[in-house]
Amino acid sequence: MGRWRPLPQDVRPEVRRLVERLRLLKDRSGLSYTALAAKTPYSASSWQRYLSAVTLPPWEAVEALAKLSGTERRLLVRLSVQWESANEAWEEANRRRARTKPVPTAPAAPAPSGVAATSAGAAATGVSDEAGPNTAAVRGWRAPGGPGARSVAVRAARWSVALASLVLLACVPDASGRGIGRPAWPFPLPSEAAGPAADEVRPRCRGEACEGRDPVRAGCQADGRVVGRYDIRHHRIEVYRSIRCAAVWGAVTPANDVKGISLSAPGAGQLWEDSQDGRTAMAPAPENLGSNVQVCAVIADRHSCVDAGKRAWTD
Structure with a gap:
């Protein structure tokens, strides 16, 4: 057996202990990555990631490697506890990375052509009827003519905002709860006691590995x-x-x-x-x-x- 490549320095201690234990089990089994792939549902590249701490192996993969290496049943229970500790450390590290990851700012979408784009630009930039003669462009659209043309564009913007407000108000249920297809107010809230769905919870053992x-x-x-x-x-x-x-x-x-x-x-x-x-x-x-x-x-x-x-x- 060749020497194992050292694990990265930032690997959590719980994960490091588990991977080092799995490396010993692989050495004991005498199986190559290709042989492991042939005897388990996991590919050779998956085993390489598991034993390099790139990806945390699922419990089923740990259990399969333990059985192939002839691990006793009582030691399998200890290995399951070790996997649980590594799994919790791995999930905690993922949560920390998610909290510290910067949120990318979405680029502004180009304004559509026509009166609708002019309306949105007029509302956002605060263009009014009293705009001076030098105010000619709104979001890339230039009002033709003099102040009269700009006044028409501003009024069109106001009508568009008013129409959008009416549409939004129509989607909100009234206090009596009347209306076709609209729930009564207040909206029902999900129960606080409701736990995660069964599909969201990953089992950590199966069959004999669950005993005790x-x-x-x-x-x-x-x-x-x-x-x-x-x-x-x-x-x-x-x-x-x-x-x-x-x-x-x-x-x-x-x-x-x-x-x-x-x-x-x-x-x-x-x-x-x-x-x-x-x-x-x-x-x-x-x-x-x-x-x-x-x-x-x-x-x-x-x-x-x-x-x-x-x-x-x-x-």
Whole structure:
């Protein structure tokens, strides 16, 4: 293996640690960029950018390289935490660059020919009926004749401004909300509690890589869907599934008076959590849900459960 080229000095420490770790994994795998492209959904040029800190690799690419290098499952969890730190540092650096980037000033559009251009120029430059005889040009248009011709142009400008004002007023709804196709005043505001759309949240794990991770922090709750529900004693026990993360988890609302929550799934055993967050960690979603996935909670010293097949019971 040849020596790696040093990373740029301005690379954030979190990103540097991740890229250096990925370089070690590539050396361990013995694969070239071309071989990585053949075994993963990412091109050779993409791998070059990832391992040069030009572009932050997605978690799926990190996971694929880790598996090709024979990384153990417990070390994969640590690698996911390292990727999350690098991802946050990368996004923060992008936000800082966006805040400090100067906004380019758009060049002024050329004024159209005709009376409309004359009207806009007259309104912007403050031409009046009392303009002197030496005032001859308005935005590149020269009024022919003497003061009488200029007076006609100014009046045309005033009529154009008045007409534009009437058009704008017609677009504003009145206080009663009457009018065809116009909403009632005041306009409805978006809810402050509304979060980002599911498509805007990028999941940070999938399948086995999600085991033991929090669904909210991993971005899996964005497309989480309830596949099992049980209402008991003013509490609701639910089984969630994320298709994009290929994972399942459990939740109880409200979380007060709940002594513990458990999630059972094939291959993951039983994950037991306290009721602090009101939800369990995730487990990989089995091919068939149904009774294979169960969420249980201890509420008021009673053990209640529901599975992904919507069967519920209390012991």
